[in-house]
Amino acid sequence: xxxxxxxxxxxxxxxxxxxxxxxxxxxxxxxxxxxxxxxxxxxxxxxxxxxxxxxxxxxxxxxxxxxxxxxxxxxxxxxxxxxxxxxxxxxxxxxxxxxxxxxxxxxxxxxxxxxxxxxxxxxxxxxxxxxxxxxxxxxxxxxxxxxxxxxxxxxxxxxxxxxxxxxxxxxxxxxxxxxxxxxxxxxxxxxxxxxxxxxx
Amino acid sequence: xxxxxxxxxxxxxxxxxxxxxxxxxxxxxxxxxxxxxxxxxxxxxxxxxxxxxxxxxxxxxxxxxxxxxxxxxxxxxxxxxxxxxxxxxxxxxxxxxxxxxxxxxxxxxxxxxxxxxxxxxxxxxxxxxxxxxxxxxxxxxxxxxxxxxxxxxxxxxxxxxxxxxxxxxxxxxxxxxxxxxxxx
Numbered sequence: 001x002x003x004x005x006x007x008x009x010x011x012x013x014x015x016x017x018x019x020x021x022x023x024x025x026x027x028x029x030x031x032x033x034x035x036x037x038x039x040x041x042x043x044x045x046x047x048x049x050x051x052x053x054x055x056x057x058x059x060x061x062x063x064x065x066x067x068x069x070x071x072x073x074x075x076x077x078x079x080x081x082x083x084x085x086x087x088x089x090x091x092x093x094x095x096x097x098x099x100x101x102x103x104x105x106x107x108x109x110x111x112x113x114x115x116x117x118x119x120x121x122x123x124x125x126x127x128x129x130x131x132x133x134x135x136x137x138x139x140x141x142x143x144x145x146x147x148x149x150x151x152x153x154x155x156x157x158x159x160x161x162x163x164x165x166x167x168x169x170x171x172x173x174x175x176x177x178x179x180x181x182x183x184x185x186x187x188x189x190x191x192x193x194x195x196x197x198x199x200x
Numbered sequence: 201x202x203x204x205x206x207x208x209x210x211x212x213x214x215x216x217x218x219x220x221x222x223x224x225x226x227x228x229x230x231x232x233x234x235x236x237x238x239x240x241x242x243x244x245x246x247x248x249x250x251x252x253x254x255x256x257x258x259x260x261x262x263x264x265x266x267x268x269x270x271x272x273x274x275x276x277x278x279x280x281x282x283x284x285x286x287x288x289x290x291x292x293x294x295x296x297x298x299x300x301x302x303x304x305x306x307x308x309x310x311x312x313x314x315x316x317x318x319x320x321x322x323x324x325x326x327x328x329x330x331x332x333x334x335x336x337x338x339x340x341x342x343x344x345x346x347x348x349x350x351x352x353x354x355x356x357x358x359x360x361x362x363x364x365x366x367x368x369x370x371x372x373x374x375x376x377x378x379x380x381x382x383x384x
Contacts, residue, residue: 008320009344015324016237019246026250030228033258034221107219107261174218181211188204 036104046099053092056120060085080153083160084123091116115163122156206271213270228257234343235281241327241339242285256284275350278340282354317342317373325380326373334369341366 038046064081068074094112098104130149137145212230215223235256240249259280267276317323323342327335340351352362 008318009342011320012324012342013233013237015320016233016240018236018250022247022250026254029254030257033254033261034224105219105221107221107224174214178211178214181207181214185204185207185211188202188207192202192204 033106035106038099038102038104043099043102046095050092050095050099053088053090053095057085057088057092060088076150076153079157080123080126083157084120084127087116087120087123087160091120119156119160126153126156201271201274209273210270213264213267213273216264224261227260231277234345235277238278238336238339238343239281239285241335242282242332243288248288252281252284252288255288256281259284272350274345275353278346278350278354282336317370317377322377322380323373326376329376330369330372333365334372337362337365338369338373341369 060081064078064085094109094116098109104110126149129145129152134142134145134149212223212227216227232253236249236253239252239256240246243249243252256277260277263280267273327338327342330338337351337355340346340354346354348359348362348366352359355362357365
């Protein structure tokens with residue numbers, strides 16, 4: 001692909017004079033595919049959801065660090081509440097950030113919201129069962145229910161930690177690949193410049 | 201395609217896959233003009249061309265994670281634009297035009313035509329007057345983004361057919377331009 005050919009292709013492209021109105025419409029439509037601009041009602045709603053996340057994180061943090069549960073399940077309960085606190089804080093940060101920016105990235109944010117939301121629901125189910133269902137159960141059934149609860153809790157924690165590790169690994173791999181490509185690009189750029197220089 | 205370009209495409213695709221809005225905007229900025237030019241040669245109505253382009257970008261956005269060879273980004277983008285435009289033409293019952301246009305294509309070994317085109321304005325004018333399959337292959341040829349193999353891939357035809365179609369398309373274009381010249 002020599003320079004004169006390239007110039008011909010560029011000149012050909014310049015011959016095309018698109019209608020500016022259509023072009024503007026296209027750009028607006030494309031933006032709506034990429035991100036959704038939020039109105040005040042949406043932003044206030046998201047801020048409220050974020051505040052709810054904070055309100056959940058505070059008692060979870062209290063349970064995880066300050067309250068003494070006692071017994072064999074002390075550590076387990078603390079880990080579960082710590083997970084709940086981390087999830088609630090992530091929720092609050094995400095909601096707050098989206099609300100402050102006023103834009104929802106349609107490629108990323110819905111997925112994040114779904115992941116954190118599902119994990120939070122899971123945590124609530126566990127908490128609800130532990131607090132309300134278990135005390136109501138008959139004495140002889142409590143140990144079975146308790147075991148089930150521990151298993152569900154364990155599954156929650158393992159899933160959460162696994163997702164976190166996978167995400168970190170994926171992110172690290174992406175960053176490494178990105179850096180490598182940036183270096184390769186600079187080297188290729190340098191090689192091109194050197195080739196372009198006339199021999200002395 | 202230079203090595204630098206290939207690395208750049210890989211980097212851009214990687215960033216798009218991560219959902220970086222800026223990367224996607226850069227991709228659109230770099231390719232919008234070329235894809236629009238190509239699509240505009242396939243459909244008569246400009247509004248339709250913009251609509252096809254928008255649908256193509258939506259497909260790109262959804263499919264970029266599945267792109268196995270980021271270095272083949274140009275062929276992939278033109279392929280999506282081609283398929284979207286064909287779908288659009290089909291819905292408008294214009295497929296007949298495409299089929300009719302294919303009829304004059306016969307396989308010939310190598311048709312590296314000696315015909316040359318220097319006047320951009322004339323070529324631009326002439327492109328609008330040749331048959332759709334000829335126009336499409338010549339547009340891809342003049343845009344200089346794809347190799348013959350890649351053009352064949354985009355159009356879903358064999359390399360031999362691309363070469364023969366290019367040969368006949370150049371001849372058709374030359375004939376139109378000469379006719380115009382003689383009339384003036």
